[in-house]
Amino acid sequence: MLTLAKLRVSRGNKPYSLPLKVKVCGRSGVTSYQVDGGEKKEYRVLGVADRTLAMKAILYDMTKENMVEEGNSVILMNYIYKTEPESIILTKNSKVMKTSNIDVGEELLDRGRFIANPPPAETITINKVKSSPVKTLVSIQGRVVSEEMTRTVKVKGNDVQVKSVTIKDETDSVKVSLWRHLSDSAGVGKFLSFTDLVVTSYNDEVSVSSTSKTTIKEKEQPTTVVRGSIIAFEPNDVSLDLLVSVGEDFPTYTVSAEILVKLFGCTLENLTETLQSKLPLPCMMQVKNTTIEEITH
Known part of the structure; x- marks a missing residue:
């Protein structure tokens, strides 16, 4: 009987009728894709192993997915072995039989699980994304500061929806292109984490684009440290809106009047006069969302 090790040294890229006995170590979630003509289909990635090694398999015939539950031992026949990238392709013509x-x-069991469900790409800051090589997979998090209208483009003759949003963290901002079902997943003001984005470049502008592995989750924004100078303010009932100069940016943050009273050692009645006399005021702020939680100068 053929083994995975013997399969690896074969010529590949052709159907195999010899039986191949493997264990299903793990399997991914279902991924949707669109073929020429617009028909939507699905597949699963499997991590399979025998006593010689572990390998990736891709199941394109979803009628067979009950046969490839994690932990099942199966014999595969009429599969295709591809050398680049290395994988076993299971189609409607393939046979999957329990054994x-x-x-x-x-x-090898752990290796097979890893193949089916690899961990997401490392989460890095946006300024590091800007210096990453094209085609690198990255994960980022940040606030959605702007979004464009969803548009429809042609991909291999099919209509596909895409929307671009701009994500900003404490280091920089970057445009993110969200394709297909992810095009309605982001709204201005949300703090989101994105996994497995691919770095792209067009006209010397670095951006990132969603992939079939990308996930998007809304998160609570962490507290960040902002160093800058308060240059103007607008009093409200119990708070003040501060215009802050941070490098070439001019964000506006809200701060409780009580925090500034404590900072200056003044009274609430003369707070605005005291603050105005100190402008521009260099300071360091602990900011969450757009609210200052702590301020020192």
Whole structure:
């Protein structure tokens, strides 16, 4: 019987009728895609192993997914082995048959699980994204500061929706292109984490784009440290809006009047007069969302 090790040294890129006995170590979630003509289809990535090694398999015939539950031992026939990237392709012509258990060992079992569900790309700051090579996978988080209208573009003759949003963190901002079902996943003001975006470049502008692995989750924004100078303010009932000069940016933050009274050692009645006399005021602020939680100077 053929093994994965013997399969690897074969010529590849052709159908195989010889039976291949493997254990399903793990499987990914279902991924949707669109073929020429607009038909929507689905696939799963599997991590399979035998006693020789672990390998990636892709199931394109979803009628067989009950046969490839995690932990099942199966015999594969009429599959295609691809060398680049290395994978076993299971189509409607492939046979997947249950068989006796195969013990693959814990190390290969873990490797198979990793193949099916690799961890997301490392989360990095946006300024590091700007210096990352094109096609690098990255994860980022930040606040949506602007969004464009969703538009429809042609991809391989099919209509596909895409929307661009701008994400900003404490280091920089970057445009993110959200494709297909992700095009309605982001709104201005939300603090979001994005996994597995691919770095792209067009006309010397670095941006990132969603992939089939991208996930988007709304998160509570962490507190960040902002160093700048207060240059103007607008009093409200119990707070003040501060215009702050931070490099070439001029964000506006809200601060409780009580925080400034404590900072200056003044009274609430003469707070605005005291603040105005100190402008521009260099300071360091602990900011969450657009609210100053602590301020020193």
